Amino acid sequence: FFGNHDIRPNTFLATKAPEFQGLFSLAQILGLDGLDFEFVEDACVVFPENQLLIKHGTKVSKHAAYSVKKEVEDAGLSVIMGHVHRRAIFEVTRKAQVLRNEQPLIGVESGCLCNLAPSYIAPEDTANWQHGAVVVSLHDSGLYDVELVRIHRGQAFFRGHKFRSRLVGMGT
Secondary structure, three states, X not given: OOOOOOOHHHHHHHHHOHHHOOOOXXXXXXXXXXXXXXXXXXXXXXXXXXXXXXXXXXXXXXXXXHHHHHHHHHHOOEEEEXXXXXXXXXXXXXXXHXXXXXXXXXXXXXXXXXXXXXXXXXXXXXXXXXXXXXXXEEOOOOOEEEXXXXXXXXXXXXXXXXXXXXXXXXXX
16 A cells, blocks of 8 residues: 555656656556555555455554554554554454444554665664564455564564565575
């Protein structure tokens, strides 16, 4: 989903190479068009049965899960977001969900896949960011499950399996 950084390629093209503007989509520029998933350029996606909102996010708090807690409170439904580059889960059971036989509300900060020490952060400072991803499983009953995947030093463990980046050991 488009976030606050995703405008940068278009801004770069507009200022440095305007003749190329509009020739390529962001998915093509990033090399995503050849991968086996759908790149959604909308601001957000809501599913299943309008229970779960997936968006970049706009709220920011210095504490893990507080940003997505604000998103859940504003939306009135479960939210997955990535804006804050942290990994966290927030859950709450409200009377409305119980009465409607719905799942508790859940908020997920997905983590990021970016450089954890960018040049604009002073070397003596540490960004409170974590590498991670989210897997959403949809069930026939309309229920869904959300799993956070922790990625550390190019390795991830998911459902008992270890995954390793091809780039580990290549100076990354």
